[in-house]
Amino acid sequence: xxxxxxxxxxxxxxxxxxxxxxxxxxxxxxxxxxxxxxxxxxxxxxxxxxxxxxxxxxxxxxxxxxxxxxxxxxxxxxxxxxxxxxxxxxxxxxxxxxxxxxxxxxxxxxxxxxxxxxxxxxxxxxxxxxxxxxxxxxxxxxxxxxxxxxxxxxxxxxxxxxxxxxxxxxxxxxxxxxxxxxxxxxxxxxxxxxxxxxxxxxxxxxxxxxxxxxxxxxxxxxxxxxxxxxxxxxxxxxxxxxxxxxxxxxxxxxxxxxxxxxxxxxxxxxxxxxxxxxxxxxxxxxxxxxxxxxxxxxxxxxxxxxxxxxxxxxxxxxxxxxxxxxxxxxxxxxxxxxxxxxxxxxxxxxxxxxxxx
Amino acid sequence: xxxxxxxxxxxxxxxxxxxxxxxxxxxxxxxxxxxxxxxxxxxxxxxxxxxxxxxxxxxxxxxxxxxxxxxxxxxxxxxxxxxxxxxxxxxxxxxxxxxxxxxxxxxxxxxxxxxxxxxxxxxxxxxxxxxxxxxxxxxxxxxxxxxxxxxxxxxxxxxxxxxxxxxxxxxxxxxxxxxxxxxxxxxxxxxxxxxxxxxxxxxxxxxxxxxxxxxxxxxxxxxxxxxxxxxxxxxxxxxxxxxxxxxxxxxxxxxxxxxxxxxxxxxxxxxxxxxxxxxxxxxxxxxxxxxxxxxxxxxxxxxxxxxxxxxxxxxxxxxxxxxxxxxxxxxxxxxxxxxxxxxxxxxxxxxxxxxxx
Ligand SMILES: CC(C)[C@H](C(=O)O)[C@@H](O)C(=O)O
Ligand SMILES: CC(C)[C@H](C(=O)O)[C@@H](O)C(=O)O
Numbered sequence: 001x002x003x004x005x006x007x008x009x010x011x012x013x014x015x016x017x018x019x020x021x022x023x024x025x026x027x028x029x030x031x032x033x034x035x036x037x038x039x040x041x042x043x044x045x046x047x048x049x050x051x052x053x054x055x056x057x058x059x060x061x062x063x064x065x066x067x068x069x070x071x072x073x074x075x076x077x078x079x080x081x082x083x084x085x086x087x088x089x090x091x092x093x094x095x096x097x098x099x100x101x102x103x104x105x106x107x108x109x110x111x112x113x114x115x116x117x118x119x120x121x122x123x124x125x126x127x128x129x130x131x132x133x134x135x136x137x138x139x140x141x142x143x144x145x146x147x148x149x150x151x152x153x154x155x156x157x158x159x160x161x162x163x164x165x166x167x168x169x170x171x172x173x174x175x176x177x178x179x180x181x182x183x184x185x186x187x188x189x190x191x192x193x194x195x196x197x198x199x200x201x202x203x204x205x206x207x208x209x210x211x212x213x214x215x216x217x218x219x220x221x222x223x224x225x226x227x228x229x230x231x232x233x234x235x236x237x238x239x240x241x242x243x244x245x246x247x248x249x250x251x252x253x254x255x256x257x258x259x260x261x262x263x264x265x266x267x268x269x270x271x272x273x274x275x276x277x278x279x280x281x282x283x284x285x286x287x288x289x290x291x292x293x294x295x296x297x298x299x300x301x302x303x304x305x306x307x308x309x310x311x312x313x314x315x316x317x318x319x320x321x322x323x324x325x326x327x328x329x330x331x332x333x334x335x336x337x338x339x340x341x342x343x344x345x346x347x348x349x350x351x352x353x354x355x356x357x
Numbered sequence: 358x359x360x361x362x363x364x365x366x367x368x369x370x371x372x373x374x375x376x377x378x379x380x381x382x383x384x385x386x387x388x389x390x391x392x393x394x395x396x397x398x399x400x401x402x403x404x405x406x407x408x409x410x411x412x413x414x415x416x417x418x419x420x421x422x423x424x425x426x427x428x429x430x431x432x433x434x435x436x437x438x439x440x441x442x443x444x445x446x447x448x449x450x451x452x453x454x455x456x457x458x459x460x461x462x463x464x465x466x467x468x469x470x471x472x473x474x475x476x477x478x479x480x481x482x483x484x485x486x487x488x489x490x491x492x493x494x495x496x497x498x499x500x501x502x503x504x505x506x507x508x509x510x511x512x513x514x515x516x517x518x519x520x521x522x523x524x525x526x527x528x529x530x531x532x533x534x535x536x537x538x539x540x541x542x543x544x545x546x547x548x549x550x551x552x553x554x555x556x557x558x559x560x561x562x563x564x565x566x567x568x569x570x571x572x573x574x575x576x577x578x579x580x581x582x583x584x585x586x587x588x589x590x591x592x593x594x595x596x597x598x599x600x601x602x603x604x605x606x607x608x609x610x611x612x613x614x615x616x617x618x619x620x621x622x623x624x625x626x627x628x629x630x631x632x633x634x635x636x637x638x639x640x641x642x643x644x645x646x647x648x649x650x651x652x653x654x655x656x657x658x659x660x661x662x663x664x665x666x667x668x669x670x671x672x673x674x675x676x677x678x679x680x681x682x683x684x685x686x687x688x689x690x691x692x693x694x695x696x697x698x699x700x701x702x703x704x705x706x707x708x709x710x711x712x713x714x
Contacts, residue, residue: 148559197608
């Protein structure tokens with residue numbers, strides 16, 4: 001079932017802070033996992049805080065056009081020092097990360113959450129005894145409160161009024177809901193949970209509820225339930241084993257996937273894929289964590305999330321065996337970790353790559 | 358420092374499901390805690406799912422006017438059977454609960470979170486060993502994404518588009534930020550954390566950041582920091598002791614206070630006050646939990662959250678010693694609970710009331 005041999009053209013955006021360090025390890029592991037006859041050809045794009053501060057450029061149109069002409073994108077992390085007055089909030093997020101997600105139509109933001117053997121969760125043994133935690137959040141990636149729609153009047157005065165508009169279309173909701181159902185249908189438990197806040201955000205809630213209901217008729221084997229986002233956070237803390245596939249909007253997905261990362265051992269392990277299932281543009285794979293400028297350049301970052309993102313990349317490109325091999329190597333590496341022992345970023349990458357040899 | 362003797366006129370809205378059961382215990386404890394010379398005079402309002410299903414009425418204007426003419430409101434919980442086709446999502450939430458919060462200008466939604474001695478948290482011992490968990494969330498209650506602003510076109514068709522508009526005013530943000538700073542300034546750690554998503558919701562984020570910054574100049578002793586809402590959920594799961602006072606918008610506050618309730622022992626213990634600090638209308642006190650129709654009428658609900666909400670009510674009315682006495686009685690009751698032993702709703706209320714005698 002694996003994809004054909006050939007050259008995979010990767011756009012690589014190492015970004016800021018720990019981004020370059022974890023990206024280097026992800027690329028190392030990708031090479032080590034490459035199926036026979038598959039070659040990776042990477043083009044580096046130096047986008048991020050550093051470039052913005054030096055040149056004022058965030059994502060020039062010409063660069064976006066070049067990136068578009070690749071098979072996939074591997075991104076490390078972007079973001080400068082928190083509170084840097086020369087880097088107002090949103091410049092990089094909206095101008096680079098979200099612009100890529102929106103322009104390349106990454107409508108499925110895929111975030112698997114699993115407590116790997118050997119990993120320490122902040123949850124108690126009693127909570128964890130309820131069952132294996134292994135779910136995936138399908139977060140909508142191209143609309144909702146993330147469109148940038150909204151504005152302000154009388155900025156900086158006591159009369160300032162600011163709006164943020166969440167845009168929800170049947171077109172946009174149906175396609176991500178359909179993708180989530182298809183994923184649920186391929187998993188043993190075949191369970192899908194819609195997370196929203198339909199009792200308050202009634203307009204948007206109505207579209208989401210209706211389309212989950214409609215699409216569910218095509219997936220008779222998938223059991224559907226619904227949770228308000230506030231209740232979902234309770235269950236993530238008290239009974240995470242109940243989740244299988246979660247489908248939710250852009251903002252709720254952002255919030256619950258960070259919580260999901262926390263309870264499954266931290267954002268050092270959380271991978272994500274910004275996926276364009278229609279393959280009209282390259283999909284983008286990135287760890288959920290940020291650029292962590294405080295530990296940048298010190299070889300302290302855990303590259304596992306970036307490595308697992310590379311596994312999602314291979315899976316998306318059809319190299320399913322190689323993707324599974326990376327995941328197995330990560331599992332083995334995690335299980336072999338000695339409590340208290342520290343390794344450099346490169347040592348972790350080396351160890352995972354060695355298991356693939 | 359306690360308020361004067363006299364009659365406290367309470368509007369009591371027991372509501373649906375377990376609402377009436379927990380409200381009865383809250384009233385029982387209020388009576389037991391009443392300072393010398395203070396009398397409670399309750400008027401019951403049968404608002405909620407039952408009344409709506411029977412009459413189509415949610416909150417008639419005349420009833421709202423009557424409720425307004427009280428010193429405070431005690432609310433149990435409202436909400437019918439989930440998925441009841443005769444009760445579309447939002448009818449009661451928007452028409453009753455949120456209408457009360459908005460019309461009575463409850464701009465401070467106060468939600469204390471504390472791990473009481475003897476209570477089981479879903480967090481691991483290693484997480485809890487980091488320090489005592491005792492913080493309060495000051496959630497904005499009258500604007501943000503909760504205004505009901507927004508709408509839909511082409512409902513039910515593939516071309517449906519729905520919007521939800523978050524409204525944020527400098528007026529509305531400043532007053533709740535000011536309240537949060539004043540609370541932080543009265544607490545030993547004097548720490549305030551703004552939770553928002555300023556890197557994506559840049560218009561609203563700018564108002565919040567600016568006003569926290571401006572008001573902070575009046576509170577030189579309060580240390581301020583900022584967390585994105587997604588990062589806040591991580592810290593709530595991995596280091597909740599770091600929080601002291603959190604100020605946040607209506608939707609983020611909804612989400613993080615449910616998570617906060619979960620990690621501090623469950624929504625059976627989480628109290629809240631919908632407060633009008635200017636006292637231009639009565640404030641409303643209610644447990645964070647819902648109506649739990651599945652266990653209604655079975656005396657299975659824990660009334661502690663409702664009892665603690667009654668303590669917040671007394672505190673708001675200036676009966677600070679009586680409020681503290683209820684909290685102490687709850688603490689003693691929690692510490693004396695036998696693992697595995699079950700008590701009826703009334704037995705818990707009786708036990709707490711007995712400690713006040
Ligand atoms: C950096 C930010 C724009 C981004 C988001 O909110 O989507 C991040 O938190 C994430 O989850 O990928
Ligand atoms: C019932 C619902 C409208 C309400 C809210 O979202 O505020 C509830 O979740 C709460 O937290 O009080």
